[in-house]
Structure formats: C-alpha cells, structure tokens
Amino acid sequence: MFDTKTIDEMANKLAGVLPPALHTIKEDLEKTFRAILQSVLGKMELVTREEFEVQKMVLAKTRANLEALEKRVAALESPQAE
Numbered sequence: 001m002f003d004t005k006t007i008d009e010m011a012n013k014l015a016g017v018l019p020p021a022l023h024t025i026k027e028d029l030e031k032t033f034r035a036i037l038q039s040v041l042g043k044m045e046l047v048t049r050e051e052f053e054v055q056k057m058v059l060a061k062t063r064a065n066l067e068a069l070e071k072r073v074a075a076l077e078s079p080q081a082e
Helices: 004-016 020-043 049-077
Strands: none
Touching (some): 004 020
C-alpha cells in the first residue's frame, strides 16, 4: 500500500529525532523503524485517496437513488394514488 519511498522517509524522520548520543546506531534504528512501519502499515487495511474518493462518489449516487426510490414508493402508497 505504502511505497518504499514513503516508508523510508518516515523511518528517516523517526531516526532524525533521536538524541545525539544515539546517532551512532542511527542506521540500525532506521532499518528497525522501516521494518516495523512496513509490518504495521501492511496489516492495516488502508486504501488510497483515489479509491476512497471513488467509493465516496458511489455512495453519494447510491444514496440519491435510494432517496428518489423512497419518494416514488411514498407517492405510490399515499391515499391519493388509490
């Protein structure tokens, strides 16, 4: 889901906030952060923004269709329709 570049940037930022005393193990920590991020983000069922927007539009269209059908049913069931 997440590209390698994004995970690398996140791992680098995490390693960048380490106290100066830990900079000697920065490379090892970056590798560890990268592995943890890949594992955690891989387990999450995330979607891209594009996929989310498509589903949002589908839901809006479905909701509009449902409301139109509800109005038609209500009109057919009204006493005036008999």
